[in-house]
Amino acid sequence: MSRRRVVSIFVVAAVAMATGFLVAGQAKVQLLTPSNQVARYQALVRSVQELEASNADSRQKIAALRAQIDALEAAAAQRSASTQALQSKVADLRARAALTPLSGPGVEIDLADGVPGPDSTGGSGYQVNFKDVQDLVNLLFAEGAEGIAVNGHRITPLSYFSGSGGEVIVDQGPPINAPIKLQAVGNRTRMEAALDDPSVLPDIRAREVQFQLQVSFSGGPDYSLPAYDSSLETSHVSPL
Amino acid sequence: MSALFKRQASSRAISVWLIALLVALVATIQIRSQAEVERSFAGTDTTSLAFLIDNLHRANDSLQAETADLTQQEATLQSGGDTAASQVLTDEANRLRAAEGLVPVDGPGVVLVVNATGLGALDLQDALNNLGIGGAEAIAVNDRRFVVGVPIEQTQGGVTVGGALVPVPWTISVIGDANRLAQAADLMTQSLRADRRVREATYRVEADVVIRAVVSERPFVYGVAP
Numbered sequence: 310m311s312r313r314r315v316v317s318i319f320v321v322a323a324v325a326m327a328t329g330f331l332v333a334g335q336a337k338v339q340l341l342t343p344s345n346q347v348a349r350y351q352a353l354v355r356s357v358q359e360l361e362a363s364n365a366d367s368r369q370k371i372a373a374l375r376a377q378i379d380a381l382e383a384a385a386a387q388r389s390a391s392t393q394a395l396q397s398k399v400a401d402l403r404a405r406a407a408l409t410p411l412s413g414p415g416v417e418i419d420l421a422d423g424v425p426g427p428d429s430t431g432g433s434g435y436q437v438n439f440k441d442v443q444d445l446v447n448l449l450f451a452e453g454a455e456g457i458a459v460n461g462h463r464i465t466p467l468s469y470f471s472g473s474g475g476e477v478i479v480d481q482g483p484p485i486n487a488p489i490k491l492q493a494v495g496n497r498t499r500m501e502a503a504l505d506d507p508s509v510l511p512d513i514r515a516r517e518v519q520f521q522l523q524v525s526f527s528g529g530p531d532y533s534l535p536a537y538d539s540s541l542e543t544s545h546v547s548p549l
Numbered sequence: 550m551s552a553l554f555k556r557q558a559s560s561r562a563i564s565v566w567l568i569a570l571l572v573a574l575v576a577t578i579q580i581r582s583q584a585e586v587e588r589s590f591a592g593t594d595t596t597s598l599a600f601l602i603d604n605l606h607r608a609n610d611s612l613q614a615e616t617a618d619l620t621q622q623e624a625t626l627q628s629g630g631d632t633a634a635s636q637v638l639t640d641e642a643n644r645l646r647a648a649e650g651l652v653p654v655d656g657p658g659v660v661l662v663v664n665a666t667g668l669g670a671l672d673l674q675d676a677l678n679n680l681g682i683g684g685a686e687a688i689a690v691n692d693r694r695f696v697v698g699v700p701i702e703q704t705q706g707g708v709t710v711g712g713a714l715v716p717v718p719w720t721i722s723v724i725g726d727a728n729r730l731a732q733a734a735d736l737m738t739q740s741l742r743a744d745r746r747v748r749e750a751t752y753r754v755e756a757d758v759v760i761r762a763v764v765s766e767r768p769f770v771y772g773v774a775p
Contacts, residue, residue, distance in 0.1 A: 353595060364612065367609060371616055392631055399641050400774075402641075403641075408645075410774065411769075413769075440675075447674060450699075450700055476601075480608075484601060495771050540611040540612050545658070545727075
């Protein structure tokens with residue numbers, strides 16, 4: 310084998326090795342980094358899913374425990390008139406705290422995302438957000454609602470709304486996204502009139518025009534709202 | 550010899566093709582699955598997911614505490630007689646009256662003072678909602694009790710809470726977990742001070758905040774509870 314041929318074999322080998330390292334390096338940057346990101350995403354999403362499952366499980370347990378306690382209290386009330394009076398008072402208080410189902414006439418409101426468009430509020434103006442839900446709940450209570458549910462989650466005297474972007478969190482519930490349905494039982498006539506009034510809910514009205522945010526409502530003679538199934542935390546407050 | 554060489558060459562070519570096919574298949578599956586996962590999280594960054602996890606942890610802790618309380622109540626009812634039942638019902642009535650704002654209450658918390666021109670009903674509604682997120686268990690604005698259901702409205706005369714005018718400065722008394730409320734109040738006052746309309750936004754933590762204002766009891770007119 311000539312010397313020239315040996316040199317050329319070495320040159321080809323060196324070029325092949327360099328190409329191999331370059332390709333491997335590129336693959337590492339382009340494939341491994343995203344795959345690490347994906348793994349991190351997957352781990353975080355798995356955590357969210359596990360926590361949501363635990364959340365749903367706890368809420369089911371709470372609902373079951375409240376039903377068992379109701380039954381035990383009812384049994385105790387049958388044995389004593391004073392306990393019966395007390396139980397009746399507690400039942401009344403529980404109804405107003407949204408701890409029992411409620412039915413009656415009312416309205417149903419459907420909220421759905423609009424169409425993305427030029428937006429000065431960071432690009433999420435087309436989405437239904439927690440403030441929309443909060444504003445609607447406040448309006449409905451002001452107009453005679455006696456009970457409200459957001460996607461089947463009852464609003465209590467201590468309820469709060471949070472979330473970011475198009476995510477809405479009510480109390481300790483999991484995040485929900487549009488479409489969102491609000492149901493309110495109460496003075497149907499007043500609630501319908503308020504929802505028809507173009508001067509109320511100015512932010513929502515403006516986004517209906519700008520982003521085609523979808524807001525529709527209808528009234529009905531009989532809606533059924535479920536009982537609140539989460540925590541009504543009052544461990545720091547004491548009656549005087 | 551030539552036939553053997555041809556057979557070897559064709560089997561080598563098939564092997565190369567098979568390996569190439571396998572590599573292409575694996576690469577396609579890998580790229581597709583990555584794209585699929587990325588698509589499912591489109592718009593959700595890791596910070597949002599971490600925030601969500603934090604919220605869910607807190608929510609689940611709260612739900613577990615409620616489950617423990619209810620289990621205790623159930624055990625008391627099962628083991629005791631009428632006296633135990635009366636005690637459970639009395640405690641529950643007191644707890645619900647406090648939650649519904651029907652009785653004066655006290656407890657640890659914070660007192661915020663906000664003095665500003667041009668703040669409206671929505672600003673107050675947002676502030677009270679933020680305090681709710683921070684764990685508020687009882688709230689009063691200028692000695693007007695607030696619970697969800699008490700309307701906050703904008704009128705020509707100013708902001709009303711439950712129909713009563715609450716002129717600035719707003720003194721917001723809040724009872725709950727003082728540490729969590731202090732964090733919420735700190736963020737709120739910082740944000741308010743950045744608003745040019747706000748002249749004053751301060752808060753103080755107190756061991757015993759007293760709220761004497763109450764909400765009047767409203768019977769259901771339309772709704773029917775079972």
